[in-house]
Amino acid sequence: MPVKKLNKLTQAANTYKTILHAMEEWVVIVDHQTKIFFINRPYARFLGVKAEDLIGKKVTDVIENTRMHITVQTGKPERLSFQKILGSNMIANRFPIIEQGEVIGAVGTVMFHDTHEWKQINSHIKALLVEQDFKHQTRLAAEKLDTGANFHLTDIIGDSPIMKALSAKVTQVASGDVTVLVRGESGTGKELYAHAIHQLSDRAEYPFIKVNCAAIPENLLESELFGYEEGAFTGAKKGGKAGKFQLANGGTLFLDEIGDLPLLMQAKLLRVLQDREVESVGGTRPTPINIRLITATHRPLESLLESGEFREDLYYRINVVAIDLPPLRERRDDIAKLADFFLQKLSHRTGRRAPKLTAHALTAMLAYHWPGNIRELENVMEAAFYTSKDRKIGLSLLPSHFSQVAEKLSPNQTPLSLEQASSSSLKEQLSLAERNIIKAVLIECNNNRTKAAKQLGISKSTLYEKLDKHGLT
Numbered sequence: 150m151p152v153k154k155l156n157k158l159t160q161a162a163n164t165y166k167t168i169l170h171a172m173e174e175w176v177v178i179v180d181h182q183t184k185i186f187f188i189n190r191p192y193a194r195f196l197g198v199k200a201e202d203l204i205g206k207k208v209t210d211v212i213e214n215t216r217m218h219i220t221v222q223t224g225k226p227e228r229l230s231f232q233k234i235l236g237s238n239m240i241a242n243r244f245p246i247i248e249q250g251e252v253i254g255a256v257g258t259v260m261f262h263d264t265h266e267w268k269q270i271n272s273h274i275k276a277l278l279v280e281q282d283f284k285h286q287t288r289l290a291a292e293k294l295d296t297g298a299n300f301h302l303t304d305i306i307g308d309s310p311i312m313k314a315l316s317a318k319v320t321q322v323a324s325g326d327v328t329v330l331v332r333g334e335s336g337t338g339k340e341l342y343a344h345a346i347h348q349l350s351d352r353a354e355y356p357f358i359k360v361n362c363a364a365i366p367e368n369l370l371e372s373e374l375f376g377y378e379e380g381a382f383t384g385a386k387k388g389g390k391a392g393k394f395q396l397a398n399g400g401t402l403f404l405d406e407i408g409d410l411p412l413l414m415q416a417k418l419l420r421v422l423q424d425r426e427v428e429s430v431g432g433t434r435p436t437p438i439n440i441r442l443i444t445a446t447h448r449p450l451e452s453l454l455e456s457g458e459f460r461e462d463l464y465y466r467i468n469v470v471a472i473d474l475p476p477l478r479e480r481r482d483d484i485a486k487l488a489d490f491f492l493q494k495l496s497h498r499t500g501r502r503a504p505k506l507t508a509h510a511l512t513a514m515l516a517y518h519w520p521g522n523i524r525e526l527e528n529v530m531e532a533a534f535y536t537s538k539d540r541k542i543g544l545s546l547l548p549s550h551f552s553q554v555a556e557k558l559s560p561n562q563t564p565l566s567l568e569q570a571s572s573s574s575l576k577e578q579l580s581l582a583e584r585n586i587i588k589a590v591l592i593e594c595n596n597n598r599t600k601a602a603k604q605l606g607i608s609k610s611t612l613y614e615k616l617d618k619h620g621l622t
């Protein structure tokens with residue numbers, strides 16, 4: 150082969166090598182004698198040696214449980230096979246390199262470097278699938294399974310930065326079995342998040358069982374949680390009854406309002422979590438259980454610790470990862486979208502076309518402080534939906550306190566919250582006001598930009614400039 154050609158080939162090979170070294174996947178190439186021809190640096194780093202030092206060595210002497218020599222022997226590819234290397238479970242692919250009908254070597258890749266990474270990627274893929282059109286099919290399948298979990302991450306509406314960050318955190322923690330504590334005011338969506346975590350976890354096909362600790366009388370809590378045996382007490386059912394722990398076995402147990410759990414039950418719960426076994430009321434033998442625990446509270450547990458109403462040891466057990474849901478007034482950017490979502494939902498349910506909020510109504514809604522959070526917003530939209538006549542929801546269809554909020558706003562005033570108004574500069578207030586007014590008018594005009602520009606008294610190109618400036622495109 151002429152020297153020039155050889156140089157070119159070496160150059161090309163070197164280019165590929167640079168790329169292969171940069172890949173996150175681990176790559177190894179062996180020749181027909183199963184000697185290492187190439188191994189990329191990330192793989193060699195994991196093995197604790199320099200890539201260059203492995204060249205020419207028998208692959209079986211270097212990589213534990215390898216089957217690369219078998220691929221060279223059989224010429225058959227092996228996909229997604231488990232391989233334990235240095236105590237970690239990897240997922241590997243092996244392909245023969247065939248030239249003119251002859252096996253001249255094999256290339257192997259390791260895609261997932263341990264089971265944790267594999268599970269995490271699994272959760273990410275699940276989230277992506279649901280986001281795509283598969284959403285519908287996935288839901289149908291879940292309904293068929295009837296696990297008790299009805300909401301996915303994509304059912305959680307909100308694109309404010311804080312909501313995006315929360316979605317990322319949920320996707321990250323969902324895959325493991327880590328105990329999650331969801332905190333937030335009443336109506337902020339704590340239960341929704343518990344469902345979403347379960348749906349993204351490896352337990353998605355197993356039960357999701359919810360218990361509202363505040364809703365069950367203290368004397369019934371123990372048997373509700375842990376079940377009872379036949380004859381355990383007067384009135385006990387024949388054959389006994391399984392508790393929520395037993396029903397959730399293999400899946401997720403969601404303890405809502407954990408801050409309301411009586412102290413005695415807190416001690417029992419702690420024991421179950423530590424021993425991973427449950428003893429039903431009147432039972433003689435504990436049975437092992439395998440659950441993932443998610444708890445939620447609207448009460449600040451730290452102050453319950455101080456007052457002695459909540460056990461410190463239990464607090465640390467349940468608060469491994471905390472998900473803090475912001476009140477609606479701290480993410481006003483989501484109000485219009487949520488309102489529209491609830492109106493569309495009602496429209497699907499009733500077959501009636503969804504009415505639109507007028508700019509005036511929306512302005513008042515943006516300024517209101519929403520003590521009942523999203524639940525309150527949902528209720529306000531429901532009442533307005535049923536009372537709307539000309540497919541419009543004006544201020545008069547909202548509860549009277551919205552008119553009071555609107556009265557406080559001068560004609561040109563912004564739909565800013567009062568706390569925001571006092572803490573930001575005039576420039577910021579004006580910019581936010583402009584953004585909110587444009588948003589409200591767009592909603593009113595059904596997103597018809599020509600109409601919106603006309604209503605705002607500006608040209609279409611100015612409107613486009615402003616949409617761009619406020620990130621509303």
Ligand SMILES: Nc1ncnc2c1ncn2[C@@H]1O[C@H](COP(=O)(O)OP(=O)(O)OP(=O)(O)O)[C@@H](O)[C@H]1O
Nearest residue numbers: 304305306334335336337338339340341447523524
């Ligand atoms: N981000 C969201 N997107 C859409 N709907 C939501 C969202 N958050 C909450 N909701 C809806 O608001 C209502 C209240 O939510 P949820 O019951 O999850 O709140 P919570 O914080 O658990 O309330 P509580 O503390 O009173 O039990 C539900 O109907 C839920 O579907």
